[in-house]
Amino acid sequence: MPHSISTPPPAVFSTPRIxxxxxxLLVSLASGTNYVFSAYGPQLSSRLHLSHTQQNIVGLAGNIGVYSTAPIWGRIVDTKGPKPLLVLGFVSLLIGYNGIRFFYDAGLPEGVTDLSLIAFCTLVVCSFLTGIGGNGGLASAMNATAKSFPDGARATVTGLVISGFGLSAFLFSSIAHVIFPGNTSDFLLLLAIGTSLPMVLGFFFIRPIPLPHHEYSHVPDTIDETDDAIFSVETPPPYRGDHSRTNLLDSSPDAGSYVDEEEELDEVEDLSSRSPIGYVPTGETGVALSPARTGTSRHRSRSSFSSRHREAGKVGAGVPNVRGKALAVSKMFWVLFVTTSLLSGTGLMYINNVGSISQALFAKGDPEFDEKKASQWQATQVSAVSIANCLGRVFIGVVADFTKNNLHKPRSWCMVLVSSMFIVSQVAVYNIDDVRNLWKGSALLGLAYGGLFGLFPTLVIEWFGLAHFSENWGFVSLSPLIGGNVFSIAFGRNLDAHAPSEPQDALTLPNSDASHQCLLGRECYASSLLMTIAACSTALLLSLYAGWRDYRQAKRELHHRHPQGSVLWDAGED
Structure with missing residues (x-):
């Protein structure tokens, strides 16, 4: 009977992986178009006679579609692969943007001044569909890329893919400006076709490519020593140990077993039954077989067993596989969640209100307020944020991999860099009082915002494992809903508080309502920036803790791999 020969996985840098x-990357470029809402939102509002509140609800529906579905889509792509979400992305984006275009082209019936409640709700659903479709495409692209490249290059390639999400708004708005200047209907058609067709291409080409066997030898540099965690065993290597030294205690639990740092030594007796058959840990930690060698070996075993049990997940033994309840009780999950909420809230607040900031600076001391010129300054900020956002995602991926591979430091130290970049951006914007210089603050904010979403998915893999990466990242991705809404609402209330109290104090703008335009320049939003500076400083402290914790754990792990004074069994001893 002939033996079937399995085809070995392709090389790391091979045609299937590329x-x-x-x-x-193409799918990611098609997935981030919710940030381009401001390019057609005002025209849609004017055409359908929507109030500012209704316009914001339509735009918010797209963002809710992106963030609220992240855990669900993550679970699907982890268990079913990328194809189902790419089909969903194609259908949702095509229907969503074509639906919005239908409402725009139809306008309001003659004699009707307001959009009906049913029609408005349908418009909101269409916007929501664009959000869930875009997030489905991004989740598929990120999951397949993360699983197709080894750890040494993972932050770089995932940063490259997610950079497309940040550049999406700039790409589509630029194309529309060149090809369809001032034509909102054709712009919406471009969005419908340009976002859905890449999903079809992704259906045929996006798939996780298995890594070569030797690439599975990677172990995260840090295993949580204080949090409860779950570990799964992944392809343990065959036993090739030196017969002159044998480790008695296999400290690696099987898949799904719960690791508790308070384990007692009496659990050793049934540990072998829970360990992978034929697996012997690769560490050098030994246990004395001969009482003649030492009389304290049992004591040393008891004191070190708990630590070595927590060190499960090493080369060949497995990697972290945290999900569900274990994720919810993990301290590092909440560190990541709160940090993401604070930093993303700062970024979303600025991105959603940079138009108001630029108008406030432009209007100060200018009695001849030109609305067209003001909109040009607003477009400049959007472009600066989008381009820097893309560059930040690529930049942080390269830096994170360099930090780990060349400097031999945990990638989590890069959280400190990202948090610091946010602080610098907010301080810069706080000190800018001329609209001509605002692009500098916008670029710094975009760079920091891109760094946030380029780095943190990789940390989710390192801390909680790759098996449920998309689902876990989906739960982290819920945090912008909190930070973004809280900070944006606070910004709006602060801006309203500085708006002219009397109509005669406002500027008279042609064809627009100036009654809510703040004319005090930087004073209009300075308090909001002080709030975000404080929030980013808190995120910096959390980042320092995460980097210190991983650095300390990496040193402890190295110590356990090469312990001092290990008592080993000699093959020549009776």
Whole structure:
């Protein structure tokens, strides 16, 4: 009977992997168009006679579609692969943007001054569909890319893919400005076709490519020593130990077993039954077989067993596989969640209100307020944020991999860099009082915002494992809903508090309502920036803790791999 020969996985840098990476980038570019709402939102509002509140609800529906579905889509792509979400993305984006275009082209019936409640709700659903479709495409692209490249390059390639999400708004708005200047209907058609067709391409080319066997030898540099965690065993290598030294205690639990740092030594007796058959840990920690060698070996074993049990997940033994309840009770999950909420809230507040900031600076001391010129300054800020956002995602991926591979430091130290960049951006904007210089603050904010979403997915893999990466990242991605809404509402209330109290104090703008335009320049939003500076400083403290914790754990792990005074069994001893 002939033996079937399995085809070995392709090389790390091979055509299938490059095809997956390139197509994932295209899908990512098509997935971030919710940030382009401001390019057609005002025209849509004017055409349908929507109030500012209704316009904001339509725009918010798209963002809710992106963030609220993240855990669900993550679970699907982890268990079913990328194809189902790419189909969903194609259908949702095509229907969503074509639906919005239908409402725009139809306008209001003659003699009707307001959009009906049913029609408005349908418009909101269409916007929501664009959000869930875009997030489905991004989740598929990120998952396949993360699983197709080894850990040494993972932050770089995932940063490259997610950079497309940040550049999406600039790409589509630029195309529309060149090809369809001032034509909102054709712009919406471009969004419908330009976002859905890459999903079809992704359906055929995006898939996780198995890594070569030797690449599975990577172990995260840090295993949580204080949090409860779950570990799964992944392809343990065959036993190749030196017969002159044997480790008695296999400290690696099987898949799904719960690791408790308070384990007692009496659990040793049933540990072997829970360990992978034929697996012997690769560490050098030994246990004395001969009482003649030492009389304290049992004491030393008891004191060190708990630590070594927590060190499960090493080369060949497995990697972290945290999800569900274990994720919810993990301290590091909440560190990541709160940090993401504070930093993303700062970023979303600025991105959603940079138009108001630029108008406030432009209007100060200018009695001849030109609305068209003001909109040009607003477009400049959007472009600066979008381009820097893209560059930040690529930049942080390269820096994170360099930090780990060349400096031999945990990637989590890069959280400190990202948090510091946010602080610098907010301080810069706080000190800018001329609209001509605002692009500098916008670029710094975009760079920091891109760094946030380029780095943190990789940390989710390192801390909680790759098996449920998309689901876990989906739960982290819920945090912008909190930070973004809280900070944006606070910004709006602060801006309203500085708006002219009397109509005669406002500027008279042609064809617009100036009654809510703040004319005090930087004073209009300075208090909000002080709030975000404080929030980013808190995030910096959390980042320092995460980096210190991983650095300390990496040193402890190295110590356990090469302990001092290990008592080993000699093959020549009776």
């Amino acid at each position: 095809a997956t990476l390139f197509t994932s």
